[in-house]
Amino acid sequence: MSIYSIWVLEYAYIPEMPLSALVYGDHNKGTCKLPYAYTLLKSDEHTILIDCGHDDAAYGKFLADRSGVVNFAAPRDVLAEVGMTPEDIDHVIITHAHFDHMGGLALFPNAKFHIQEAELSRWIWAMSLDRRFRWLMRTTDPGDILRCVELARDGRLVSVNGDREDVFPGIDLRIAADTHTPGSQFVVIRNDGRRESEDSFVVTGDLVYRMENLDGGEPADPFYRPVGMGIGSQTNMVFALDAIVEAAGGDHGRVVPPHEARLPERFPSRLTERGLQVIEVALADGATSFVES
Numbered sequence: 001m002s003i004y005s006i007w008v009l010e011y012a013y014i015p016e017m018p019l020s021a022l023v024y025g026d027h028n029k030g031t032c033k034l035p036y037a038y039t040l041l042k043s044d045e046h047t048i049l050i051d052c053g054h055d056d057a058a059y060g061k062f063l064a065d066r067s068g069v070v071n072f073a074a075p076r077d078v079l080a081e082v083g084m085t086p087e088d089i090d091h092v093i094i095t096h097a098h099f100d101h102m103g104g105l106a107l108f109p110n111a112k113f114h115i116q117e118a119e120l121s122r123w124i125w126a127m128s129l130d131r132r133f134r135w136l137m138r139t140t141d142p143g144d145i146l147r148c149v150e151l152a153r154d155g156r157l158v159s160v161n162g163d164r165e166d167v168f169p170g171i172d173l174r175i176a177a178d179t180h181t182p183g184s185q186f187v188v189i190r191n192d193g194r195r196e197s198e199d200s201f202v203v204t205g206d207l208v209y210r211m212e213n214l215d216g217g218e219p220a221d222p223f224y225r226p227v228g229m230g231i232g233s234q235t236n237m238v239f240a241l242d243a244i245v246e247a248a249g250g251d252h253g254r255v256v257p258p259h260e261a262r263l264p265e266r267f268p269s270r271l272t273e274r275g276l277q278v279i280e281v282a283l284a285d286g287a288t289s290f291v292e293s
């Protein structure tokens with residue numbers, strides 16, 4: 001039994017990202033493609049996005065351009081590839097507040113947004129600091145933080161405080177405090193609905209960029225190697241990686257990092273006419289594939 005179909009939907013990418021930014025210590029090792037993507041979970045009951053990408057406008061566009069992002073597609077075009085519209089999304093789980101994960105808040109008019117309380121409050125703190133601390137805010141759009149507060153006023157923000165089980169059937173939120181960001185969270189999908197699941201997937205946000213973060217680049221004798229970008233504790237990041245692997249039942253193949261360019265090698269996928277990947281991680285019982293012709 002599978003409750004959710006799971007698709008990772010690429011909406012833009014950076015063609016040449018320095019590996020050292022993605023895998024800690026990989027200096028002078030060249031570049032790789034860095035996809036920008038969100039993840040769609042679809043059950044009979046719910047249509048959930050994990051993260052919502054950025055809007056290619058205003059300061060979000062400035063940050064994307066500065067990062068070398070190309071081939072942006074809007075959510076309407078990206079979701080059409082799996083037969084959905086932005087209006088269909090009823091919940092968005094925000095892994096963290098960086099612009100490429102939360103900049104699309106305004107593009108999903110019917111959604112409620114779920115974010116860790118520590119994530120939001122610490123970004124407000126970071127915004128209050130003197131200019132000389134602005135490195136902390138380098139990939140965060142203050143406009144997104146303001147929109148979060150507006151969503152709270154409008155009854156559309158769920159402020160999550162720590163770990164939460166079964167926020168939706170079979171879906172757990174796990175906080176990774178003081179890691180990539182102050183209140184990053186990762187999402188565990190127990191697709192058989194069982195507490196001791198034998199069919200779990202973990203969507204990592206930016207706690208994992210590439211599989212080398214899980215195995216250190218030495219699969220025969222693996223070790224945890226944190227991502228190359230973050231403002232929190234590297235030690236906490238290493239322990240978050242262990243929690244992710246444990247939640248995936250020890251199987252690295254069930255860890256789903258949306259920024260990993262090699263996901264199409266692991267899951268059925270399709271390249272759209274726009275040159276963006278649709279990756280089918282799982283299909284719910286009775287659901288139709290959107291990658292097989």
Ligand SMILES: [Zn+2]
Pocket residue numbers: 096098180206
């Ligand atoms: Zn990030």
